[in-house]
Amino acid sequence: MSAAAEALADNAATFTPTGDAVIDCDLKRVFYGDFLAVRNSHVPIEKGKITGFIGPSGCGKSTVLRSLNRMNDLIPSFRFEGHVKYHGQDVYGKRVDPVIVRRYIGMVFQQPNPFAMSIYDNVAFGLRLNRVKGNLDERVQRALERAALWKEVKDKLNKSGLSLSGGQQQRLCIARAIATEPDVLLMDEPCSALDPIATRQVEELMLELKARYTVALVTHNMQQAMRVADTTAFFGVDISQGGRTGYLVEMGATRQIFEDPQQELTRQYVAGEFS
Numbered sequence: 001m002s003a004a005a006e007a008l009a010d011n012a013a014t015f016t017p018t019g020d021a022v023i024d025c026d027l028k029r030v031f032y033g034d035f036l037a038v039r040n041s042h043v044p045i046e047k048g049k050i051t052g053f054i055g056p057s058g059c060g061k062s063t064v065l066r067s068l069n070r071m072n073d074l075i076p077s078f079r080f081e082g083h084v085k086y087h088g089q090d091v092y093g094k095r096v097d098p099v100i101v102r103r104y105i106g107m108v109f110q111q112p113n114p115f116a117m118s119i120y121d122n123v124a125f126g127l128r129l130n131r132v133k134g135n136l137d138e139r140v141q142r143a144l145e146r147a148a149l150w151k152e153v154k155d156k157l158n159k160s161g162l163s164l165s166g167g168q169q170q171r172l173c174i175a176r177a178i179a180t181e182p183d184v185l186l187m188d189e190p191c192s193a194l195d196p197i198a199t200r201q202v203e204e205l206m207l208e209l210k211a212r213y214t215v216a217l218v219t220h221n222m223q224q225a226m227r228v229a230d231t232t233a234f235f236g237v238d239i240s241q242g243g244r245t246g247y248l249v250e251m252g253a254t255r256q257i258f259e260d261p262q263q264e265l266t267r268q269y270v271a272g273e274f275s
């Protein structure tokens with residue numbers, strides 16, 4: 001059991017991680033109100049790997065990603081059938097506190113969204129929220145170092161996080177997300193608002209982070225999935241019932257998905273025949 005998992009077990013008696021799998025996500029049906037947004041998507045997230053989610057717009061990539069750490073709880077019309085298990089434990093268990101879930105399954109969003117506070121306080125935010133013990137200065141520095149931002153900001157920690165460039169802001173958000181030592185990092189198109197240089201920096205950072213964290217990444221960019229993902233899940237949209245329902249078409253090693261897909265739809269998508 002990882003240190004994070006042990007700490008989680010201390011925090012929630014009903015949420016004691018056990019097995020080796022990091023997240024076992026099996027979404028049979030996901031609804032927003034009456035709208036069936038996603039069906040039949042079993043998406044295990046393997047330890048120490050980057051799992052990329054690709055597919056056309058509206059196929060449910062973000063819905064699935066946000067289900068992993070209960071981010072969709074914030075949407076009243078959201079409900080699902082199936083399960084999401086973290087180290088074998090039900091993430092949606094009645095007595096499980098979503099704040100604790102999100103401490104160990106952290107998230108980085110599409111738009112860099114630093115809080116309107118200092119660089120230091122941005123990184124310390126989650127540590128204070130979760131009343132993490134230990135030397136705050138050391139933890140903030142460590143998170144900024146791991147996010148490859150420390151050298152650029154160490155002399156201006158009291159400056160606003162909003163004063164940084166877009167790429168720096170996104171690395172600050174990554175530092176904020178990893179400060180609480182999560183087990184898993186969910187990244188929802190983290191580079192879509194960045195220029196190519198900042199994108200490359202964040203991609204390099206992802207590759208470094210996976211030595212320490214398990215990563216799940218939604219990306220519109222197939223080249224990005226090829227560059228960084230170990231495993232790729234391809235989602236499609238089923239319009240046969242008159243709706244638009246996303247589903248998992250195929251999941252496998254990234255090289256296999258791009259070079260030897262087993263499904264014709266995957267082949268067409270990775271060949272750029274539709275988007």
Ligand SMILES: Nc1ncnc2c1ncn2[C@@H]1O[C@H](COP(=O)(O)OP(=O)(O)OP(=O)(O)O)[C@@H](O)[C@H]1O
Pocket residue numbers: 032035037055056057058059060061062063064075077244246
């Ligand atoms: N809060 C919501 N309320 C109602 N429907 C929603 C909500 N969020 C998403 N949807 C719908 O669920 C479906 C899946 O959306 P989702 O954002 O998960 O897809 P996606 O593959 O991430 O799309 P994109 O690549 O365009 O970001 C879409 O039809 C979308 O319109």
